[in-house]
Structure formats: C-alpha cells, structure tokens
Amino acid sequence: MLRALYLIFLLVSYVLGGSVVLANDKTFKEVVHDSNKYTFVEFYADWCRHCGKLSPVLDTVASMFDNEPNVQIVKVNGDKDGRKMSKKYVLQGYPTMLFFHGDNDPVEYNGGRDEISISNFIQQMSNIRLGDKSEQEGDEISKLMRISDENIEAQVLHSPSKTLALFTSSHCKSCTRVRADFENLATWYARDKQVIQFAEIDLDINSDKIQEQFSITSAPAILLFDPEYVNEDGLKAPQLYSGRFDVSSINNYINGVTGISRTNEGKLTNEAGILTQLREKVKSLNSSDDKVAAGMSILSDIRTLTAQVGPVDTRMLPYYRHLTIQAMNGNYDQFQAEFKRLETIADSNEGIKLMLNVLQEFLS
Numbered sequence: 458m459l460r461a462l463y464l465i466f467l468l469v470s471y472v473l474g475g476s477v478v479l480a481n482d483k484t485f486k487e488v489v490h491d492s493n494k495y496t497f498v499e500f501y502a503d504w505c506r507h508c509g510k511l512s513p514v515l516d517t518v519a520s521m522f523d524n525e526p527n528v529q530i531v532k533v534n535g536d537k538d539g540r541k542m543s544k545k546y547v548l549q550g551y552p553t554m555l556f557f558h559g560d561n562d563p564v565e566y567n568g569g570r571d572e573i574s575i576s577n578f579i580q581q582m583s584n585i586r587l588g589d590k591s592e593q594e595g596d597e598i599s600k601l602m603r604i605s606d607e608n609i610e611a612q613v614l615h616s617p618s619k620t621l622a623l624f625t626s627s628h629c630k631s632c633t634r635v636r637a638d639f640e641n642l643a644t645w646y647a648r649d650k651q652v653i654q655f656a657e658i659d660l661d662i663n664s665d666k667i668q669e670q671f672s673i674t675s676a677p678a679i680l681l682f683d684p685e686y687v688n689e690d691g692l693k694a695p696q697l698y699s700g701r702f703d704v705s706s707i708n709n710y711i712n713g714v715t716g717i718s719r720t721n722e723g724k725l726t727n728e729a730g731i732l733t734q735l736r737e738k739v740k741s742l743n744s745s746d747d748k749v750a751a752g753m754s755i756l757s758d759i760r761t762l763t764a765q766v767g768p769v770d771t772r773m774l775p776y777y778r779h780l781t782i783q784a785m786n787g788n789y790d791q792f793q794a795e796f797k798r799l800e801t802i803a804d805s806n807e808g809i810k811l812m813l814n815v816l817q818e819f820l821s
Contacts, residue, residue: 476519478531481538489531489557495583496557497566497575498531500543505551510570517572518579525585556582562798564812567779574775577651581808586648600643602656606666613656614693619683619715622656622695626676631702635677638704645723646711648807652770653715671695677702681714716770730773730811731818734762739818742784752785773815780819792819 480488480498489496499515501508519530535543535551546563547553555563556579564582568574580586602612604622613620623639625632636657643655658667660676667673671680679698686694700706705721712718718729738755745751759778762771783791796816799809 476523476530477515478529480531480533480542482541483538485533485539485542488529490560492529493559494526495528495579495585496531497529497579498533498546498555498557498563500533500535500539500547500551500553500555502536502551503534504536507570508552511552514570514572514575518575521572521576521587522579525587528579528583528585558583561801564799564809565779568775577772578808581648581811582806584806600647600655601640602654604656604658604667605662609658609667613682616654616682617684618651619653619681620656620693621653621698621711622658622680622682624658624660624673624676624678624680626660628661629676632677635702638702638707641704641723642707642711645708645719646717649715649717649770652717652772653711679707683714725807725810725814727814727817730770730814732762732769732771732773732777734758734769735777736818739781740821742781743819743821748785748787752781755781773811776812776815780816784819789819792816796820 478488489498497518499508499511501511515530515532522528522530533539533542535547543553546555554566554575556566557563566575566578568578576587601623602620604613613622621642623636625636639655639657646653646655660668660673673680679702680695681698682693682695684693686696688694698707698710700710708719708721716732718726718731720726735755735758738751738758742748742751742755756778759774759781762769763774765771780792783789796813799813799816
C-alpha cells in the first residue's frame with residue numbers, strides 16, 4: 458500500500474507547468490539517478506528573482522523535449538523539500554543548473570538563460586538532436602537543405618548562420634562525386650548547425666534567377682553565404698570557394714571560416730572549442746600573481762568576442778567565462794577534478810570534448 462502511494466506521489470509530482478518534473482530529497486535518487494535519463498536539474502529558491510524569470514524558460518525547454526523520452530527537465534526546491542539535495546549540489550547560490558546521467562558526476566551549466574542556449578547544451582550533452590527522430594528511426598536522410606528560388610531568401614540570405622551552398626547540375630560529370638563528399642561534410646557538421654549549415658542548389662531546376670543573381674556559369678560551384686558580408690540591400694554577399702573539390706580541401710576551408718576544428722574524418726580535434734584570441738591571456742592568468750586584473754582583461758575580451766561576427770566559434774564563451782571567474786577566485790584545485798570527471802563521461806560526446814579542450818587551457 459505504501460509503495461502504491463509512493464508511486465502515485467511520483468506521478469503527481471512528475472509534472473509541473475507543462476512537462477517539468479518536480480523532485481525532492483526523497484524522490485531525487487529515483488527520478489534523477491535511477492531513471493538513467495539525461496536530466497537537466499535546476500535547484501531553485503522561492504525568494505530567488507532570477508529563478509522566477511527562469512521558470513517559464515524551463516517550461517518551454519521541457520516542451521521542446523516532450524517527444525524525447527530519454528530527456529527530462531527537473532526542478533528541486535532548495536527552500537522546502539529539496540534542502541538536503543540542494544546542500545549537496547548548490548555551491549554558489551541559486552539558480553544552480555546541473556546535467557545528470559545515471560550515477561556520473563553532474564556537469565554544471567553556465568551558459569545563457571534562454572531556451573535556445575539551454576536546449577543546445579542538453580542536445581550536446583545527450584547526443585540527442587531535436588527534430589532528428591525520423592532520421593534516427595528511418596533510412597538515412599540528407600543533411601543538405603534543398604534550396605530554390607522560393608526559399609533561398611528565408612533559408613539562406615536571412616539565416617543567422619553561415620551557409621555553404623553547392624551548385625550541381627545533371628550535365629556535370631564530377632557533380633555526383635562532389636555531392637557525395639559534400640553530403641559527408643554536411644553530416645559531420647550537423648551538430649554545428651547554429652554556426653554553419655549546408656545547402657544544395659540544383660541548376661536544372663533553378664536555371665535562371667539564381668544563376669543570374671549569383672553569376673553561376675558552371676557546376677560544381679560552392680558559395681559561402683556569411684553574415685559578415687552583406688550587400689547594401691541587407692542580404693548576404695556570397696563568397697566564391699576557389700579551392701579543390703575534395704573532402705580535405707573543403708573541410709579545411711570550413712574550419713578556416715568557422716573556427717570549428719574537425720579532422721578530415723569529421724572528428725573534433727584537440728583545438729575544437731578553443732579561442733586562440735584568449736590563449737595568451739589565459740596563460741598569463743594561470744601564472745599571474747594578480748589574478749583579478751588578469752581575469753578582468755579576459756572577461757573584457759569575452760564581451761567583445763560575444764558581439765563579433767566572423768570566423769569565430771563562440772559557443773564556448775560561457776564556459777570560458779565560468780572558468781575565468783573560478784580562476785580569479787583561486788579555485789584551480791577544482792579544475793583537475795572536473796577534468797577527470799569529464800574524461801570519464803566523454804566517450805563520443807562532442808559537448809564534453811569541447812569542454813575538455815577549453816579546460817585543458819586553464820590547466821596548462
């Protein structure tokens with residue numbers, strides 16, 4: 458009877474404001490650790506103003522993952538029935554957000570407090586991509602966007618991401634090989650969609666307007682549409698790729714224009730996520746006697762890079778900021794422990810790989 462009441466309590470407490478899960482000191486182990494789900498936990502307090510602002514954001518994030526049974530968003534009230542768990546996990550105040558999976562040590566989230574930033578973090582950590590279910594369950598589906606006269610403005614010219622577009626034609630003998638290589642590249646970079654996306658434009662279908670607009674006279678051809686380069690009409694001004702049409706050459710070009718660092722097999726390198734603009738200042742911070750002044754200089758550069766457009770992959774800036782503040786407070790002893798913890802759960806997780814690369818900079 459008590460077991461039945463406990464299960465009913467779990468079911469009742471499972472939903473909060475959409476599909477957010479409530480947990481407390483008694484249910485935390487079963488909800489978070491034993492469920493073996495990828496779990497994003499917010500520890501909050503009723504008096505915390507920032508927590509109140511975050512609440513509807515997490516409701517939205519939970520709704521975004523409604524169709525992903527292996528992902529859950531959990532909230533723990535540190536003021537009431539979650540005091541014990543909050544005392545264990547909350548080190549620097551509310552809200553504290555941690556990512557759990559099984560019995561592994563949690564990974565702290567220090568990014569933006571908006572739906573996109575949080576959902577991107579969860580996707581990186583879980584290796585689950587929103588909207589990819591049909592691709593995971595069915596036959597392989599192309600990662601290339603099909604671009605036409607009708608959708609090029611919305612999908613490419615006004616997109617906040619860079620777009621690498623391949624122009625093909627049935628009259629082109631080499632296009633079949635080039636397209637296959639381009640498809641592989643699009644698959645490798647599918648998790649970097651907020652930085653760069655890939656498109657194919659078939660000149661047999663779009664033979665007049667697009668060719669004239671972008672002065673395409675033959676195929677294959679590759680154009681980069683970059684928010685950094687904009688015409689007077691406010692639309693992106695494409696840059697013509699002039700390199701060789703093989704995987705290695707195109708991949709090197711992508712790395713150069715995005716700041717993403719992938720091998721010619723599609724794997725992240727040990728440089729991925731590292732901002733070379735900050736490298737020397739991080740070294741100075743590590744050896745400086747005045748860590749506050751050195752850290753403030755890095756934080757100033759981080760603010761500048763946040764607003765920068767160009768070949769800079771800025772996704773790890775929140776993590777840089779977090780580590781810089783920890784270093785300013787003299788918490789270097791935590792870095793080695795965090796590195797070892799992340800190593801144990803890294804496996805093939807690209808989000809963890811990026812964090813390890815950046816953390817290594819602060820351990821040098």
